[in-house]
Amino acid sequence: MENFVIDLNTKLAAIYCNRGKPPLFFRIHTDVTFSGLKDQLDQINHQLNHRDTRRVDDVEYRCPSTDLDGSVRFSRMKLMNDDVRSCLSSFPKRFL
Numbered sequence: 877m878e879n880f881v882i883d884l885n886t887k888l889a890a891i892y893c894n895r896g897k898p899p900l901f902f903r904i905h906t907d908v909t910f911s912g913l914k915d916q917l918d919q920i921n922h923q924l925n926h927r928d929t930r931r932v933d934d935v936e937y938r939c940p941s942t943d944l945d946g947s948v949r950f951s952r953m954k955l956m957n958d959d960v961r962s963c964l965s966s967f968p969k970r971f972l
Contacts, residue, residue, distance in 0.1 A: 890938075891920060900924070910935070910955060 887906050890899035904916050914932040921928060938950035 891917065913955075 883903070883905075885906055886903040888901055889904045891902055892899050900920075902920055904913065908916065913935060917932040917935070921930070921932070935955040937953045937955050939953060941949055941951060943949060
């Protein structure tokens, strides 16, 4: 059995590249600025497609919520500046 070390300052995130489906799952650092998050996403994009030299210019958070019938819906919110820390810090409370 393999052991995996997980950095406690990371969260598992579903990342949609160029509005692609299905999402790819990666661990991203949570205590970052907006610029730092974009840099992380640029690194992920470069690892997936080393020929793609585009940089991240738009980051969107999809906040999960449930309806009365139990259906899960996602509200989209464009992230700017310090929104990154507040979204990532509240993610476990909203999702679990």
